[in-house]
Amino acid sequence: MPTFWDRPTRENFCRRIASLTPDATARWGKFTAAQMVAHLNDAMRMATGDLPVQPKKMPLRYFPLKQLVLYVLPFPKGAPTAPELLARCGGADLKTEQAEFVILAERTAAKSPADRWPDHPAFGSMSHAAWGKLINRHTDHHLKQFGA
Secondary structure (H helix, E strand, O other): OOOOOOHHHHHHHHHHHHOOOOOOOOOOOOOOHHHHHHHHHHHHHHHHOOOOOOOOOOHHHOOOHHHHHHHOOOOOOOOOOOHHHOOOHHHOOHHHHHHHHHHHHHHHHHOOOOOOOOOEOOOEOOOHHHHHHHHHHHHHHHHHHOOO
16 A cells, blocks of 8 residues: 655656646645645645644544545545645745755654644544555545546
């Protein structure tokens, strides 16, 4: 099962991110390519604890729904998103966000499994392994949104 912690997986994501152009169109949703990459960057900032996000009381925090969504079910298109992960999207510059993605991917991957990982706003407490799977699935979901 691929995870963001695998170097080849991250390198593949970086290549896919680099392939995006400003005129890339989304297959669904309202993001531009720049907004989508800014959203992914802020999701990694959230995972490392650099971007605090307000928790939501949702049933996704509890077994078995949490495990089903994290590991089994396809990601839904148009799912609700924490406002903190949309705040920078309006003014995003694609080249800047692409360069930042590479830096954040490596910084996120360098965080130790033994470190304290912040709670996810919807899923609550998550392990290093769960964060790796979630970041992997979330990034792939949005890259597929743009055919990358």
